[in-house]
Amino acid sequence: MATALPPECERGARRRLALRARDDDITRIVARRRSGWFEYARELVRFRDLLLYFVLRDVRVRYSQTVLGFGWSVLQPFLQMVVFSIFFGGLAGISSGDVPYPVFSLAAVVPWIYFLNGVSASSISLISNAQLIGKVYFPRLLVPLAPLGAGIVDLAIALGLLFGVMAVYGIFPPLWGLLVLPLLVVLVVLAAAGFSIWLAALGALYRDVRYVTPFFLQTLLFVTPIIYVVESVPESVRPFYSINPLVGVVGGFRSALLGQGPLPVDSLMTSAIVSITLIVAGLWYFRGVERAMADVA
Amino acid sequence: MSTVDSDVMVRAEGLGKRYRIGATLDHDASLIATAVRGLAGPVRNFRRLRALRTFGDEATDTRNIVWALRDVSFELRRGELLGVVGRNGAGKSTLLKILARITEPTEGTAELRGRVSSLLEVGTGFHPDLTGRENVYLNGTMLGMTRREVASRFDEIMEFAEISKFVDTPVKRYSSGMYVRLAFSIAAHLDPDVLIADEVLAVGDAEFQRKCLGEMRTVAEGGRTVIFVSHNHSLISSLCTRAIWLERGRLRAEGDVDTVLDQYAHSLQHDEAIGVAARTDRVGSGRIRLVGVVLREPGGNVLTRVIAGQAVELVLSYQGDGEPLGSVTATVTAETLLREPILTVSNAFSGDSLERLPPSGELVCRIDELPLNEADYTWSVRLDVDGGMADFIGDAARFHVDPSSFFPTRMYPGPKGGWLLVRHTWSPN
Numbered sequence: 001m002a003t004a005l006p007p008e009c010e011r012g013a014r015r016r017l018a019l020r021a022r023d024d025d026i027t028r029i030v031a032r033r034r035s036g037w038f039e040y041a042r043e044l045v046r047f048r049d050l051l052l053y054f055v056l057r058d059v060r061v062r063y064s065q066t067v068l069g070f071g072w073s074v075l076q077p078f079l080q081m082v083v084f085s086i087f088f089g090g091l092a093g094i095s096s097g098d099v100p101y102p103v104f105s106l107a108a109v110v111p112w113i114y115f116l117n118g119v120s121a122s123s124i125s126l127i128s129n130a131q132l133i134g135k136v137y138f139p140r141l142l143v144p145l146a147p148l149g150a151g152i153v154d155l156a157i158a159l160g161l162l163f164g165v166m167a168v169y170g171i172f173p174p175l176w177g178l179l180v181l182p183l184l185v186v187l188v189v190l191a192a193a194g195f196s197i198w199l200a201a202l203g204a205l206y207r208d209v210r211y212v213t214p215f216f217l218q219t220l221l222f223v224t225p226i227i228y229v230v231e232s233v234p235e236s237v238r239p240f241y242s243i244n245p246l247v248g249v250v251g252g253f254r255s256a257l258l259g260q261g262p263l264p265v266d267s268l269m270t271s272a273i274v275s276i277t278l279i280v281a282g283l284w285y286f287r288g289v290e291r292a293m294a295d296v297a
Numbered sequence: 298m299s300t301v302d303s304d305v306m307v308r309a310e311g312l313g314k315r316y317r318i319g320a321t322l323d324h325d326a327s328l329i330a331t332a333v334r335g336l337a338g339p340v341r342n343f344r345r346l347r348a349l350r351t352f353g354d355e356a357t358d359t360r361n362i363v364w365a366l367r368d369v370s371f372e373l374r375r376g377e378l379l380g381v382v383g384r385n386g387a388g389k390s391t392l393l394k395i396l397a398r399i400t401e402p403t404e405g406t407a408e409l410r411g412r413v414s415s416l417l418e419v420g421t422g423f424h425p426d427l428t429g430r431e432n433v434y435l436n437g438t439m440l441g442m443t444r445r446e447v448a449s450r451f452d453e454i455m456e457f458a459e460i461s462k463f464v465d466t467p468v469k470r471y472s473s474g475m476y477v478r479l480a481f482s483i484a485a486h487l488d489p490d491v492l493i494a495d496e497v498l499a500v501g502d503a504e505f506q507r508k509c510l511g512e513m514r515t516v517a518e519g520g521r522t523v524i525f526v527s528h529n530h531s532l533i534s535s536l537c538t539r540a541i542w543l544e545r546g547r548l549r550a551e552g553d554v555d556t557v558l559d560q561y562a563h564s565l566q567h568d569e570a571i572g573v574a575a576r577t578d579r580v581g582s583g584r585i586r587l588v589g590v591v592l593r594e595p596g597g598n599v600l601t602r603v604i605a606g607q608a609v610e611l612v613l614s615y616q617g618d619g620e621p622l623g624s625v626t627a628t629v630t631a632e633t634l635l636r637e638p639i640l641t642v643s644n645a646f647s648g649d650s651l652e653r654l655p656p657s658g659e660l661v662c663r664i665d666e667l668p669l670n671e672a673d674y675t676w677s678v679r680l681d682v683d684g685g686m687a688d689f690i691g692d693a694a695r696f697h698v699d700p701s702s703f704f705p706t707r708m709y710p711g712p713k714g715g716w717l718l719v720r721h722t723w724s725p726n
Contacts, residue, residue, distance in 0.1 A: 029398060029407040031313075050438040057424050057435055064426045135421040137398040138439055206343075294400045295316070 034287060043139045051142045051149065058121075058150035073157040077113050081106040081165070088227040097229050099258050103162075103169050107258055108226040108250040110162050111188045114155040115195075115246060116217055121147035122196030123213045126204040126293065133294055140290045141283070144200035148192050155185065166257070177256035180263065184252045187271055191245035194278025201286040204293055225250055230264075245271040245278075306491055306522040307373040307396070311405035313546075314366040314391050365391040366546045369405070373539070378513075378523040380537035380554055382530070382561050385691050386578040388546040389526045390495065393417060396524065397493050411490025414440050418495070420480035425469035429460060429479060432468050436483050450486045457508075458482035478505055485512045492516060495526045510536065528691070530635040534558055562635055573693050574616075584687040585622060585680050589614035590694035595663065603667055603696055605718055606703035610663050611642070613678060617656040625651040626681040627660050631674050636691065639674065639716045668719060671700045671712050 028035075035043075063069045081102055088094045089101030096104035122144040126133065129143050159181075166172065173181075203209035224246040225233070233241050241247060248271030251264035366388040373379050381389045394400045396407060397415030422439050423432050433454055437447035447454075455461045458478040460471070468476060484494075494513075513536060517523055527533050533540060533554065540557035542550040549564075550557050574588040591612050592600045603609055613627055628643035642662055644651055651660060674696055679689045700709050703718050710718070 025411055027398070027409040027413055029395065029402060029409075031402045031404045031406065046443075047438070047441070049442075049444040050435075052444070053431070053435040053438050056431065057427060060431070061424060061426050132422050132439075134399065135418045136439055137415065138441075291401045294394065 054146035197282030
């Protein structure tokens, strides 16, 4: 009599059939030796889907149990714009060039808030995920990158707000500006990544970073032309000033979307070069810390 | 490995891991001393924090260095299930963490062939606010699957975990049983070539444990290789084909599972009972340390042999670190010499609070009728202070139970009648 296999056996058999030829894939663990950059990149590619779910987790969890939910993505930049407009544009009478102060500040606040939230979350991400890091292997780099991915959702919503406020003031972006916008978004993500990788790695070792980051970000707010026009900075100082990668980004946003001045190609190039340098050097440092992360985080 | 036998799935050679200890923040008694240290602090702190990840040339500084693992080599072939045994602190977890690439070895090499999945904790990375479905994807990709692989096994995972109805419910609304079943089910469907697992079967209800065990066997029969750490020797002997025995970070024995388990059990039995106070294989913060365990007649003589059914007091002597002790939880498990747990007593169960204790002293647990059958047993003791584990010692003290007139008939099940005696009555229905 033919007997049907119990489900467990059937599953086992199915799996045996599914056994793929991947034996040539060998994991080598060698004391005190880093894997090559190529292998590192391959690991990142292998775990790319995890990044997606880390991002999803951060998006879902960020506004869970809040009353306003994603309303915060709109409210945060909006309130910032109102405060800046009243105190800097109104009381202090800071010039905003040829566009109304609210739009002027919001065009800078939108990328700035992305940067601020992303870098703040990333800098403590390795500590807040320490439990995970001690229990399972995956490329640690995904942890500080996830908040930057999650922030893009907020950035998209905030851009919607920006376009709305612009429409209220009768300002419409030129077509070329809309085409340049994705490039500007890439630049602000790169800038955030450059700082995040460094701060996350340093933060895993030195908890001081938790206290330094807010101060650093507050200073950066003033060293970026967010509440004032870039022309207020003396011409002779401006090349150094543009080392701050956000200078180019903010200038780019105002030029491409508000039509304020020509596209600041020089500072955009500087921004890209500085950000990429920060990322590459940061990766190098991060990988050094990564090896000991489970033991110290 | 690439040049030789393709059936060797895991090869470890001279693995060692050293940790630097004493890098905790110490504090001062006086305000002035604190201020002085505070001023000199940053430089010293910086050096110390840096030192956590750099072992420079100060290899001569042996005071602060412990080798959690040293000179461990073994080979594992396709389809073999390796059990790892040893006392607490023997290096079992460190070995797994190295093989799972969570931590780096200080010396030696290891090579693993094919896809490696590690399961050091059930449900790592589950987020309570995400639904069952989302957590399956998050956890699955974290354990090394691609999104597509998770999708192709999704229904199977849910079915195995028996929670298909709650796919879109946030896991924070799951019962702990459902949570554990889902977590294990993901791990069981990883389809790895090498599976590294730590005590994960010690969770869930008996029925599900049995199912998990079957799944682990299926994995091995499918040509996979499993490395498994457990304190449960009967589990290891029924599941594994080979075993290694670690002691103080070194490989003490290796070979056929029954041989190694025999040797290990033998050593446990013949281990001279060094005083609890001198034991170093402890786990915990050390805020309070167990320095003695004895059984005595209520308020009277210390016993080394107990009569089954006798009223006894279990006395735990402790030594605190001088800080005020808030609330202490004492949990004691009676185990067989093969470390199978038999019963557990705790003031957390009885509801007796142990608060504001003197810096050192004794805790007494009264057991009105010790329900243990004739055999040798040992106590495992865990002390928690303010909710954090302060001290854990396995095999802290042995005792022998003699047969007795537990039952009114003076009849007796004998040593083969199991571990427990219970009062009972019979009647026709």
